Amino acid sequence: MAITYTSGEQVEVYRFSIPATILIPLAAVFLQAWLPRHFPFFTIFDLPLLVTIGFATARRSPLAGLFTGGLIGIVQDALTQQPIGLFGIAKTVVGFGASSLGIKIDVENAGARFLLTILFYVVHEIVYFFIARVLVSLQMAWSWPHEIFSGVANAVLGIVIYALLDRVKQRT
């Protein structure tokens, strides 16, 4: 029997309808490309990452999480000029980690989601930084204050996004 930090009642597995599964990540990628053109500060947010975490924690399936994250990341990569796979790999790891953690702990309350988002934002940035530096030889600077600040900002936005996702998820 797997040891979890939550009761059996709290470990709910949800699913999303097919339109929601397709349109929500697509909308997140679109808004991520659209909004920073008009609101430059929006670049600190990563909507596709928040959607990845939201889907992964709701489904609680590592396989679904890693595939969802990978696909969202690849689509996000396609809009950049960089090799496809940078965001893909980072979001694959995040999708897998978030869904695996979602099995273990209660991720239904806002506090847990807040911390989870900060954690996975930093993980995402570390993976991305590592791949970009080591595999693609991009010149990148790492700044802990910036990453923490961005993580907190994403976590705040994430609470809103997860609440919206809660409205469309369906109990299995």
Added chain:
Amino acid sequence: MFGRYRNLIVLVGVLFAQILGLAVQVKRTRNSEPTRLIRIWTVGTVSPLEKGLSWIQNSTGNIWSNYIYLRGVRAENRELKRQIEQMRLEQARMTQDADQAHRLQALLGFKEQFISRTVAAQVIGGSGSDLSRVIYIDKGYSDGIKPDMAVLTKDGIVGKVLRVDHRHVAQVLLIDDQTSGVGAILEKSRLQGILRGTSSGGVVLEKVMSDESVPIGERVLTSGGDGIFPKGLSVGTVTKVTSGSDLFLNVRVHPDADLSRIEEVLVVTQVDEKQVEADQMTPIRAVDILAQRLPTVPPKPEPTAPGQTPTGTKPASQNNPPNAVAPNSVTSAKIPVAAPPAAANTTNAAVTPNLKPTTPEHSGTAQPGSNTATTGIQRSGVAPSATSTSQGTVAKPKPNMPAASGSTTPGAPATGQSAAKPSSAGTTTNSGAAKNSAPKPTNVKSSSKPPSQDAPH
């Protein structure tokens, strides 16, 4: 075994596949890189949404700003008119310098580049990532856009076209992306370097030796050495100079174009190169030079017609170029704006003869007396041809003159002011515009470029 570690095995497999794909992409050179289907699908899916939202946003904004919110427009109009008058004076002075440079180029047999065709495009989206500074424009290969074309705004260069995978969408790499590189030169010290973006979104000029002196505030222009950007386009201003590594300076540059808020751009689809021809020059006679250097009596102001700006009263030495009274110069005295009949036979000789037209629109919309601000003094002995020039004859755009209203003159690179806010209408062809809109003066060569088929300026 597999069942227990299934998730981990799948994770490793997926990661391995992506890393393998990444390695393959990195190993390939850009020239051999095929267009990835995933990019086409993604851009094809996202760009229509972006275009739609851009259209809605622009329409709403236009209705608001053009029909509803007109506060301060009159004051702004007055201020702009005042600026135009000042700029005309400045233009007259700069024309003399440009003419001199032109003559020297001809003497030395230089070839000069000039932008002969541009396509206006709207920015419809970006990558959404700080680490990938690209934008998407609403023009693609069906509009003649190709990779490695220069992209600029009226303020300065923006970047280059990176990918054109769609009929009406192209990806533009901004100059502040760390993978971009632009050949640049400092305007006064003529030091050359490579302009690169940084990971933080800044722009630095590299490869400037540390024993050189680079003053803060010096302007940076394109050097033309990269084969993408024509020489002389405005890039930015030096804001900070520190000692870098490997005996090179770290010169921080603030781009003239606001790269984070670009809405419209011009894509340079055609750059022509031609020999500077001697017969484009206006011959200078010794007597003309002498006449210019001799002290002159300031002339009386021209009696002004109603609504006409009083004629300038600056000394002849300031406003009249050496060739102002030369017969040839009179016939080539092309004025960028149409003069009123009243002023036609009086002021043109005093106008800098080689004032080149900015845009044909100017000649068509000029108000009576509008060119008198550029005139220094009334000169006698003006040849009859001066009258004809004052009646709206528009000369061929000269390479060194900036253009207005979205057109790019051949000399746009020299000033970086060539690209006024473009409409999304499409192509601008300057030489063709000049050719179509005005009678061809006898002593001015017609452009070798055909007129634009889209929207000549």
